[in-house]
Amino acid sequence: MAEKRPPRAMGPGNEEFWQGCARGELLIQKCGNCGHRPWPVVQTCEQCGSDKLAFEKVSGNGKLASWCTFERPYYGDLMPVPYDTILVELDEGPWFISNPSGFANTDAELGMPVKVTFLDCEDSHGEFRLPVFERA
Amino acid sequence: MSDAGMTPMPPSLREYSRRASIVGVGETDYHKDYQAERKRAEGYEPPTVDDLCKLAFDRAMADAGLKPGDIDALAMHYTFGGPDPDEMASYLGITPEKAWVNGHIFAGPLPNIVGRIMSGEVKTVAMIFGIGNRSAGRQFGGNTYGAGMAGPSSYYYFHPWGWSSQAAHWAMMAQRYFAKFGKREEDLGHVPMVVRQHASTNDNAIMQKPFTIDEYMASRYIVRPLHLYDICLVNDGAVCLIVTAADRARDMVKVPVDVAGWSESYITQDKFKVMVDERLRPQIQSAGNEALAMAGLSLDDIGQFEGYDVASIHLVNQLEGFGFTPDGTGIDFCIDGQMTLGGRIPTNIAGGNMSDNYMQGWGQVPEIVRQLRGEAGSRQIAGLNASLSAMTQTDCVHPVIYTRGD
Ligand SMILES: [Zn+2]
Numbered sequence: 001m002a003e004k005r006p007p008r009a010m011g012p013g014n015e016e017f018w019q020g021c022a023r024g025e026l027l028i029q030k031c032g033n034c035g036h037r038p039w040p041v042v043q044t045c046e047q048c049g050s051d052k053l054a055f056e057k058v059s060g061n062g063k064l065a066s067w068c069t070f071e072r073p074y075y076g077d078l079m080p081v082p083y084d085t086i087l088v089e090l091d092e093g094p095w096f097i098s099n100p101s102g103f104a105n106t107d108a109e110l111g112m113p114v115k116v117t118f119l120d121c122e123d124s125h126g127e128f129r130l131p132v133f134e135r136a
Numbered sequence: 137m138s139d140a141g142m143t144p145m146p147p148s149l150r151e152y153s154r155r156a157s158i159v160g161v162g163e164t165d166y167h168k169d170y171q172a173e174r175k176r177a178e179g180y181e182p183p184t185v186d187d188l189c190k191l192a193f194d195r196a197m198a199d200a201g202l203k204p205g206d207i208d209a210l211a212m213h214y215t216f217g218g219p220d221p222d223e224m225a226s227y228l229g230i231t232p233e234k235a236w237v238n239g240h241i242f243a244g245p246l247p248n249i250v251g252r253i254m255s256g257e258v259k260t261v262a263m264i265f266g267i268g269n270r271s272a273g274r275q276f277g278g279n280t281y282g283a284g285m286a287g288p289s290s291y292y293y294f295h296p297w298g299w300s301s302q303a304a305h306w307a308m309m310a311q312r313y314f315a316k317f318g319k320r321e322e323d324l325g326h327v328p329m330v331v332r333q334h335a336s337t338n339d340n341a342i343m344q345k346p347f348t349i350d351e352y353m354a355s356r357y358i359v360r361p362l363h364l365y366d367i368c369l370v371n372d373g374a375v376c377l378i379v380t381a382a383d384r385a386r387d388m389v390k391v392p393v394d395v396a397g398w399s400e401s402y403i404t405q406d407k408f409k410v411m412v413d414e415r416l417r418p419q420i421q422s423a424g425n426e427a428l429a430m431a432g433l434s435l436d437d438i439g440q441f442e443g444y445d446v447a448s449i450h451l452v453n454q455l456e457g458f459g460f461t462p463d464g465t466g467i468d469f470c471i472d473g474q475m476t477l478g479g480r481i482p483t484n485i486a487g488g489n490m491s492d493n494y495m496q497g498w499g500q501v502p503e504i505v506r507q508l509r510g511e512a513g514s515r516q517i518a519g520l521n522a523s524l525s526a527m528t529q530t531d532c533v534h535p536v537i538y539t540r541g542d
Contacts, residue, residue: 006295038405040293046405066315066412068307069360070298079298082360087308087412095408097294105360110315123296130296 002122003130006075010125013041016055021129026116027055028094039094060116061136062088065095067105088114088133101132142532143213143239146251148399148430156250157385157392157541160200160378161502162192163340166493170342170371182268185218186227188374189266193228196262196376201389204230207378209258211238213245213265215496224264234258240265242497242527243534246377247398253381260384265498266374303367305530306447307359308412313449314361317464321361325352326471327448328365328490334476335487337515342369343491366448368489375498385541391509392541396522397431399423403531411530415449420457420526423533431537433522435459438537440507440523441481442500445488454528455483458535482517497527497534508540 008018013029020027028037031045032052044051066087073081084105088096100108101117113136118129146152164183173182183191189212197204210232212221219227221235234257239245245263252258294300314320329352335341347355347365355363385392401419403410410416428434435458445451452466460481461469469475475483486492486503493499504523506512520540527534 006298006300008296009293036405066308066312068304068311068362069357070301070304071357071360072301074301075295075298083298085297085299085304087312087408089409093406095406095412097297097299097408099297110312121296128296132297 002120002127004078005121005123005130006078007123008125008128009040012043013053017041018128020055020057021118021131024118024129025057026060026131028058028090028092029053030056037093039096058090058092060131062090062096062114062133064108064110064112064114065089066110067100067108069105086133096131099130099132101134103135142400143244143248145244145247145398145400148397148426150430150432152247152250152254153396153430153432154394154539154541155382156253156379157382157394158377158379158501158505158538159385159388159390159392160196160202160376161505162195162197162199162376163493163495163499163502164188164191164373165340166342166371166373167340167344169373170369173372182372185214185266185268185374186224188268188372189218189224189264189376190228192266192374192376193262193264196378199390200378202260202378204228206260207262208233209252209261210235211245211249211261211263212236213239213263213498215240215267218266228262230262232262238263240496242501242525243529243532244400246379246395246536249379250395253379260378260380263377263379264374265495267495268372301359302530303359303362303447305411306366306449307362309415309453310361310366310447310449312412313415313452319467321363322349322353323467323471324366324448324452325349325363326467327451328352330470330476331445331448331451331484331488332365332491334485334515335491337513338486338492341487341492342371343487362447362449365490368446369491369494371494373493373495373499375495375502377501382541393505393508394539394541395536396539397427397429397433397537398535399426399430400532400534407531415453415457416528416531416533417453417457417463419533420454420528421459423535424458427524427535427537431522431539433537433539437522438481438524439520440485440504440517441475441483442488442504442523442525443483444497444526444528445484445490446529448490450528451484451488454526455481457533458524458526477515477517485512485515485517497525500525504538508538
């Protein structure tokens with residue numbers, strides 16, 4: 001059953017990102033001018049200002065860079081506390097906020113290898129698949 | 137940038153140094169107002185932003201020994217809105233030639249006013265910051281702002297993962313710091329504990345009761361690994377600074393406090409990496425060095441630091457970033473007594489944002505003025521000549537250096 005989640009950011013670029021997730025692909029923009037990979041979605045490259053940005057599938061592999069656990073219910077019943085969030089350093093460069101899957105922050109270690117997996121979710125925009133990370 | 141609308145600053149040039157001075161300061165009754173707001177006695181109405189601004193203004197004017205006719209410009213600063221500046225002027229009983237909204241947080245407003253004084257646009261300015269966030273029930277995080285506002289570097293982007301609070305930024309930094317440098321929660325706890333000890337000497341501080349490391353560890357988490365005590369307060373209040381040209385300031389009753397240096401630096405890309413891994417070190421270093429060069433000072437000349445302790449770990453980041461102690465040693469520096477009276481750099485000596493008040497960077501300027509004048513009583517730093525403030529957010533830093541003007 002799809003897990004209810006707070007709403008995604010939509011709009012230009014974001015639809016493409018979420019369509020990738022629906023196919024089980026983690027897409028990150030890449031600048032056609034300087035090669036920089038920004039995250040989250042931007043309209044112009046944060047490094048060189050170019051708008052030649054195209055989504056590219058990344059490996060989905062990375063290392064655990066940090067983590068924290070929410071203890072206050074910022075989202076009411078939508079995200080019952082406590083819940084874990086993580087920061088993943090993707091092999092391709094970007095640092096990606098996510099949730100752990102199959103492990104808890106109490107087991108987390110700095111630099112632990114992780115890989116992307118997709119969780120069936122639903123928000124006010126409809127059903128979607130959320131990229132989360134499990135131990136590699 | 138996560139915080140749009142920073143006040144533009146003149147460049148960090150030597151010829152702008154010590155050309156304008158703070159000659160009066162006023163602040164509101166943080167402690168009393170916070171207590172009243174908590175108790176919410178029958179019939180209690182929290183003070184409005186207008187009332188708060190007027191109280192801070194009246195106190196600053198009395199402090200400066202000035203008359204209403206001496207003020208020719210009124211610069212208002214609001215984070216969550218406030219009265220029209222012209223209406224505010226008449227409420228304050230002044231008839232300035234110019235009244236306008238000059239920004240919000242303490243990221244640029246003071247250098248901006250120095251620039252206007254130097255250009256002759258204004259002479260003697262009342263700068264007022266007023267905020268009514270506590271009584272408005274504002275909670276920094278969650279769905280207070282909709283996801284529709286989500287921008288590239290905004291944390292509202294991360295709603296679907298439940299990652300949305302200012303505190304979560306600091307929690308991510310702290311967790312990585314712990315893992316990288318072999319520290320624990322009970323080590324970091326010394327930072328808010330020392331800042332609270334500082335606040336215990338300040339009658340107007342919101343939180344004055346010292347706590348122990350055991351009490352810190354027993355306190356609830358906001359975002360693990362950060363406890364309640366690691367996060368700044370949220371309160372209503374106002375701050376007023378009266379600023380005039382340095383030569384005019386020499387004729388006034390109090391020792392003038394000169395604005396000697398400033399700078400700014402932003403994270404422009406890879407925000408999460410720079411924020412969580414580098415903890416803004418490159419930004420803090422470059423802005424700090426530029427402000428010092430503008431003031432013609434070295435770090436050794438700085439005798440007081442008022443850092444932006446929006447979270448305990450961020451005060452550590454700033455102590456390390458400015459170079460008071462090497463990378464990875466800020467917590468030990470604190471435990472060793474180096475950020476308190478008698479140590480290398482008395483830091484947030486009146487209680488900072490975690491215990492005194494949270495006025496978005498403005499709240500620590502009055503303590504710098506008191507210290508540089510020698511009016512700080514039991515917590516006076518001996519022989520002080522230069523102080524540093526820093527408004528340091530998740531993605532930018534705005535240091536200002538102040539010197540005694542006599
Ligand atoms: Zn580029």
